[in-house]
Amino acid sequence: MAAQDNGVRTMILEGKTALVTGASRGIGAAIAVGLAKQGADVAITDLASEADALAKVQAEIEAAGRTCYNHDLDVTSKVRIEQIFAAVTEAAGGIDILVNNAGILVAKPLEEVDEKLWDAHFDVNGKGILLCTNAILPQMRARKAGRIINIASIAGRQGSPTQGHYAATKATAITLTRVYAQEVGMDGITVNAICPGIILTEMGKTNLGSQEAIDHWSTVASLKRLGDPVDVVGPTVFFASDLSDFVTGQALNVCGGIYFH
Numbered sequence: 190m191a192a193q194d195n196g197v198r199t200m201i202l203e204g205k206t207a208l209v210t211g212a213s214r215g216i217g218a219a220i221a222v223g224l225a226k227q228g229a230d231v232a233i234t235d236l237a238s239e240a241d242a243l244a245k246v247q248a249e250i251e252a253a254g255r256t257c258y259n260h261d262l263d264v265t266s267k268v269r270i271e272q273i274f275a276a277v278t279e280a281a282g283g284i285d286i287l288v289n290n291a292g293i294l295v296a297k298p299l300e301e302v303d304e305k306l307w308d309a310h311f312d313v314n315g316k317g318i319l320l321c322t323n324a325i326l327p328q329m330r331a332r333k334a335g336r337i338i339n340i341a342s343i344a345g346r347q348g349s350p351t352q353g354h355y356a357a358t359k360a361t362a363i364t365l366t367r368v369y370a371q372e373v374g375m376d377g378i379t380v381n382a383i384c385p386g387i388i389l390t391e392m393g394k395t396n397l398g399s400q401e402a403i404d405h406w407s408t409v410a411s412l413k414r415l416g417d418p419v420d421v422v423g424p425t426v427f428f429a430s431d432l433s434d435f436v437t438g439q440a441l442n443v444c445g446g447i448y449f450h
């Protein structure tokens with residue numbers, strides 16, 4: 190996708206810097222590389238344990254001709270978030286796009302969910318969005334521009350068995366999206382969410398558990414297949430770019446027609 194500008198074709202995100210959390214694999218890695226292919230320089234972050242995988246994503250971004258900043262970052266650590274966001278801001282001159290992608294899912298029936306598992310999900314999937322967004326907003330407000338994209342889930346709209354605690358965090362992500370949009374819109378910042386359906390990442394495959402489940406849900410989907418991480422890239426580029434200037438507080442299902450509300 191390229192924008193036409195006075196006869197000169199430009200990449201749609203050229204001149205922008207994005208930061209993606211949980212970017213070492215799956216949806217986060219696809220988004221980080223996808224944003225780079227649209228011209229953005231990208232800061233990729235993930236847990237310190239994922240350094241090897243993160244380095245491979247860095248190589249892909251650099252192969253696309255973009256600058257890549259690579260930092261270990263646990264989104265539950267406010268101190269670390271502030272440290273890394275400051276380092277990227279200093280190196281890149283600012284962060285234009287934040288993608289809150291990091292997430293966890295350990296499936297269990299609600300009756301077996303203990304406080305530790307509940308808190309772990311809310312720490313990463315809920316508090317992580319709050320901490321990262323609050324850390325980025327001062328610079329976005331100062332520049333009167335910014336794009337924040339939260340990776341929620343269709344689970345946040347309709348929970349399913351063994352995902353009650355996870356679904357509750359994703360409903361939280363959608364609500365945070367709507368409220369932030371209303372609180373920061375006056376400063377030219379948009380906040381939108383993407384609700385993937387079933388995407389065949391490590392999380393998606395573990396959750397489905399079997400080829401039979403993959404086959405079943407492929408049949409249920411209108412497009413007769415489940416998602417690939419790259420399926421989430423286009424909608425993210427849309428929310429990250431000026432194509433979506435007048436869109437904020439929205440949650441877009443990206444699910445191949447598996448869910449309609």
Ligand SMILES: NC(=O)c1ccc[n+]([C@@H]2O[C@H](COP(=O)([O-])OP(=O)(O)OC[C@H]3O[C@@H](n4cnc5c(N)ncnc54)[C@H](O)[C@@H]3O)[C@@H](O)[C@H]2O)c1
Nearest residue numbers: 211215216263264290291292342385387388390391392393
């Ligand atoms: N795969 C699906 O079917 C699906 C569907 C709907 C929504 N989602 C959401 O999309 C996002 C990406 O999921 P995925 O399928 O690529 O999963 P994944 O498990 O493949 O990747 C998740 C990434 O988040 C990172 N992460 C976990 N805890 C972290 C923390 N505390 N700090 C920083 N990073 C952390 C992991 O290291 C990993 O790189 C998640 O928010 C997930 O809930 C996935």
